Amino acid sequence: MRPTLGPTPITRLRRTRQSPAIRALVAENTLSAADMIWPVFVREGENVEEPVPSMPGVVRRSVDRVVEAAREAADLGIPAICLFPYTDAANRTEDCAEAWNPENLSNRATRAIKKAVPDIAIMTDVALDPYSDTGHDGFVRDGEIVNDETIEALVKQALSQAEAGVDIIGPSDMMDGRIGAIRQALEAAGHQNVMLLSYAAKYASAFYGPFRDAVGASGALKGDKKTYQMNPANSDEALRCVERDLSEGADMVMVKPGMPYLDICRRVKDTFGAPTFAYQVSGEYAMIKAAALNGWIDGDRAMVESLMAFKRAGCDGVLSYFAPDLARALA
Numbered sequence: 001m002r003p004t005l006g007p008t009p010i011t012r013l014r015r016t017r018q019s020p021a022i023r024a025l026v027a028e029n030t031l032s033a034a035d036m037i038w039p040v041f042v043r044e045g046e047n048v049e050e051p052v053p054s055m056p057g058v059v060r061r062s063v064d065r066v067v068e069a070a071r072e073a074a075d076l077g078i079p080a081i082c083l084f085p086y087t088d089a090a091n092r093t094e095d096c097a098e099a100w101n102p103e104n105l106s107n108r109a110t111r112a113i114k115k116a117v118p119d120i121a122i123m124t125d126v127a128l129d130p131y132s133d134t135g136h137d138g139f140v141r142d143g144e145i146v147n148d149e150t151i152e153a154l155v156k157q158a159l160s161q162a163e164a165g166v167d168i169i170g171p172s173d174m175m176d177g178r179i180g181a182i183r184q185a186l187e188a189a190g191h192q193n194v195m196l197l198s199y200a201a202k203y204a205s206a207f208y209g210p211f212r213d214a215v216g217a218s219g220a221l222k223g224d225k226k227t228y229q230m231n232p233a234n235s236d237e238a239l240r241c242v243e244r245d246l247s248e249g250a251d252m253v254m255v256k257p258g259m260p261y262l263d264i265c266r267r268v269k270d271t272f273g274a275p276t277f278a279y280q281v282s283g284e285y286a287m288i289k290a291a292a293l294n295g296w297i298d299g300d301r302a303m304v305e306s307l308m309a310f311k312r313a314g315c316d317g318v319l320s321y322f323a324p325d326l327a328r329a330l331a
C-alpha cells in the first residue's frame with residue numbers, strides 16, 4: 001500500500017445525503033411512470049366498475065371504462081396497459097375455445113383501445129386459465145396438464161390477439177416450447193413486429209391469490225400449478241428458462257412475482273442484459289394496501305420504495321397495479 005501523504009482522508013458517507021439536491025444528484029436509480037405496465041381487469045357490460053374485494057382500489061371495468069382508463073394512463077405517461085379478462089362462466093369450457101374467439105372480451109377491449117388511444121401499447125396474457133373450467137393454464141388430461149396439446153391452443157390464442165392489434169403478447173402459461181411456437185406462427189401470419197414478453201421465470205406462488213379472485217379462477221382451480229410454474233427454491237433454473245425463451249424468440253423477459261424474487265431479477269439482468277421486467281403481483285399489492293389501510297405503513301412511501309427496488313435490482317420496468325397511483329404520486 002502506498003503511504004498517504006498528509007492527514008488521512010475522512011470518508012463521511014453522510015456528506016452526500018445532506019440535502020434533497022445532493023441526494024438527487026447522487027441517486028443511482030430513477031423511477032418514473034415510463035417504467036410502468038398497468039394490469040387492468042376487463043368484464044362484460046357497459047359503464048361498470050366493480051371492485052375486487054381482495055385488491056382495494058382495483059376494479060373490473062367494462063370495455064368502455066377500460067378505454068377511459070387507457071386514456072388516463074396515457075395522459076399520466078404510462079407506456080403500456082395489460083389486459084386480463086374476467087370471463088363469464090358460460091365461456092369457461094373444457095375446449096377453452098373462447099380464448100381464440102376474435103370477439104372475446106380481451107380482443108374487443110384491444111380494438112376499442114387501439115382506436116381511441118393509439119399511443120398506449122397494449123399487452124395481453126396468453127394462458128388458458130380465464131377460459132378453462134379447471135382454472136389451469138393448460139388442458140388437463142387424466143389429471144395431467146398436457147404440454148404440446150396446450151401449445152396448439154396457445155398459438156391460436158396469440159394469433160387472435162395479434163389480429164386484434166395487441167403490441168406485446170405475454171405468455172404466462174409456462175408450457176415448454178410455447179415461445180418458439182408462437183413466434184413462428186406470428187412470423188408466418190405477417191405479425192413480425194408483435195413483441196413477446198415471456199413470463200420466463202414464473203414461480204408457483206401464494207402471491208397470486210387475489211388475482212385469481214379478480215379473474216374468477218380461484219373457485220375453479222383444482223390442485224396447484226407446481227408441475228408447470230417454478231419451485232420458489234430455484235434460481236439457476238430461472239436462468240435456464242430465460243435463456244431458452246430468448247433463444248426461441250422472446251423480445252423481453254419477466255420475473256414473477258416481484259418483491260420476493262429481486263435476486264432473480266438481478267441475476268437475469270446481469271446474465272443476459274435483455275429487457276427485463278418484474279410483475280409486482282396481486283398479493284404484493286394487497287399486502288401493501290392492507291397495511292396502509294390499517295394505518296400500519298405509509299402506503300405511498302411503501303409503494304414508491306417497493307417499485308424503486310425493482311429498478312435497483314436491474315429491471316427495466318414493472319407490471320404493477322400501482323401504476324396510475326405511482327404516476328400521480330410522482331407528478
Ligand code: PBG
Nearest residue numbers: 127129172207208211281282283
Ligand atoms: C395466469 C396468470 C396469473 C397471473 C397473471 N397471469 C395467475 C396464475 O398463474 O395463477 C397472476 C398475476 C397476479 O397475481 O397479479 N396465467
